[in-house]
Amino acid sequence: MYQEHAECGKLPELLQRLGEDLTNYLRFEHPDAMCNEESWKTALGGPLPDQGIGCEQLLDIIGQHLIPNGSQVPKPGCTSFITTGATSIGVLATLSGVVAAPQRVGLTAFNYLEELSLQWMAEMFALPSTMKGIYSSGGSVANLVALGAARQWAFERLGLNPAENGVQKPCRIYASSACHRTIHRAAAVLGMGRSAVITIATDNNGRLCPNALRRQLQADANTGFVPVAVVANAGTTNTGAIDPLREIAEIAAAYQIWFHVDGAYGLPGILDPRIRPLYEGLSLADSVIVDPHKWLGAPVGIGATYVRDRSILNRAFSQGAADYLEGACHDDNIQNSMLSMGVPYHDFGVELSAPSRGAVVWALIREIGKTGMRERICRHNDMARLVADLARKHPALEVVQEPTLSICCFRYVSDKVQNLNDLNKQIHRHLVQDGRCIPSTTILNGILVIRPCFVGARTTEQHARELVDAVVETGNNLLRDMHPTT
Template sequence: MHTELAETGKLQELLGRLGAGLDTFQEFTHLDAQHPSKDWQSQLTTALPQQGEGIDSVLDTLIQQVVANGSPVPKPGFTSYITTGATTIATLATTAASVASPQRYMLTAFNLLEELSLQWMAEMFSLGAMQGVYSSGGSVANLVAMGAARQSAFERIGIDPAANGVTRPVSIYASTECHHTIQRAAGVLGLGRRAVKAIACDDQGRMLVSELVRAIEADLANDILPMAIVANAGTTNTGAIDPLAKIGAIAKQYGIWFHVDGAYGLPGILDERISHLFAGLELADSVIVDPHKWLGASVGVAATYVHDRELLRRAFTQEPADYLEGTALQEGEPSARVEHSLDDFGIPYFDYGVELSAPCRGVVVWAMIREIGVTGLRQRMRRHNDMAAFIVTFAEDYPQLEILLAPTLSICCFRYVSEGVADLDRLNQRLHRQLVRENQYMPSTTRVKGQLALRPCFVGARHEQDQVEGLMAAVLRIGATLV
């Protein structure tokens, strides 16, 4: 008879078997999950089990049918979107946390690393003494930052919006290139998605400061409260970096919260050749970064930074709960001396964001930085930025390739062109689909200045120069065939 208790002590053996299956997966020689020869759907789609089959049988199926038909995201040639497969150390740290500390709370080594890793990133990315809190991704990280901005703006006029709600219309100023999570955050926070005012960009995808000032002045004339300005330190579309110093100065002039969305691009500050583009970051009231993007963490790790987490506490604190409030030692108690990890919850991250239950994310970031250090991460940023720049140099020798926007970071937007082809958008759409179905080099597409562009984004730790060279050779080959 198979029971859960009967499996105690087998973790080493079982993880060894799973590890072997994952190693095979990471050879990346397998066919895509949707290849016509695959039949895993019929193997996995079974009736609800009334009797368990045991852990060994389930693990076999997990390796042979689930892992073997996993995502193309970890492949070295995958350059779509801004996501990647976790590095090996990130996978190990995530696994360790899931077993040894299912929650990030209480006085454990994991709780300590939650804070230490946040401090390390603040130092690494020139955020000074800003304090952070982890969340599941850029969506929640931006939500937390906008919650702080809302709290700050209304407290200035004598209102606690977290307790009593929003009492007047507000505006959030973000460029037309900002991530759509800003609109969603405005909706969730009760401000309304239409509170986000789209500010035009220049031909490089950077916010136009003159248009920002015009929008602020118009709102002030109509008694609309300017709540926040959102600037990009690396847009999702093209990697553009807004003029942070100029925008930050305007935010200070008008007394508006200044938020910098660096979910993707903030690690680019480590590349000293372009670090000057991040000047003005020191003016920010909040900053976000997603370690599960360029740093290579397992998906589900983002961080929001502010200057004082007490503002986050006022914005997101929970009401008291009987089952929690009396559990830990209370300050001033005669016996208030910590002798057990359950005597204290540790830093109350649950009051600084929207999650109560949350995994230990800091150990993942700590492990990644500890493994290769700032020097190793800087080398990765430089390598990826160089790969995007290589496309520009490569295209100079091929009239079939047109650069639509030169890279700022590790994204390059280009397309295949041919005389006599009237619909270049359709040509490049077909080229892209053929690229993806070959299952070797997989960029995404976007629109730049109204034109469809191929958009490789290099953020994966496994990306090397041969991937970009192979991609360009494949684009030329497929393009010539389609023409």
């Protein structure tokens, strides 16, 4: 019979083998997973195993068939999504937590770093020192937690408790047309409904229009709706636009509405001194979110929500008494780390069981410091500006929206083609198929654009230049196929 504990002494050797396989993967010399789909499905699949094969043989399969057929997202040339491959220290810190802190409870070194890393991030991103946070699995849950706090606050002002008795009145959440769709999902999950999210117009740069917000709030006054929150973006997913935070904050304050800032992607941009003034008014927010698994280089699964008064999270999300927990821990004369739950994060959000996320963020910041983070942010913003500059100078390219952060929206143009949207869609598909440069696309005012987002720690200026060259080369080749005689 296979003995699970027998492998414990082999952990160093097994980790070394795994490290070698991951190192090979990070050379990005392997083909895309779809090139040999049948091979790895055969190796990994099959009927439910009756007998185990043991750790060493399984590690062989992982190294030969699983890791090499992973995602394209960590590639330095992949600029599609605002997630990326974790940095090496992020991987190592995560592994440390998986082994040594499998649960977010107790007075341990890992849980000490949960609170410390939240404090470090707040300081690094110029949040008020009074704002406290909680980690979750990413921006989706982080926005949910923030809007749950906003819902609690709005109803408490009416003498009602939505966490206890549910949503008893129709609600309104005000967000721009460029807001992330997780705002709508949060509204649905929190019982307010997706239709509670009222779309506010944006300007030509994708920023929420304060005057449009003011008009909508005035129109909704005395209608019976409960205004739950005004949501602003500190870096939209589409273009990296930063809403006029101070103006929006002042309007929200005038109407006594919770002011939430979604900085899942763009909050670290405040470290770039060239655009720091765009974050003026951030300190007026009632809640702010940021995803360390984006620009900070953490493994996917780490988001953070900050609120001015963390006690409201307890009122909104406390799970209530549980027989198996009550009395298990206390705060008097503690002699063992398991005698106290520590900070009651389990009552501040929607997760009871949760991994050690704080140690990962602590390691990321401790490794390169605030200065290193600033250099990374500035380097990536420079890449977006470089793409824009190269596109402006090339006769076959057009900048559709100037970059604010590390996103640049541009496209291939030609007077020989009537449908430029279709042409650029084809260009994008060829780029993805080729696999060297993998941007995404988006639609701006009816125009389909190529949309690289530079957030990967391993991505360099050369990758930005290669993308522009690849767009031009691919566009030229497609034109040549369309008009072979010209």
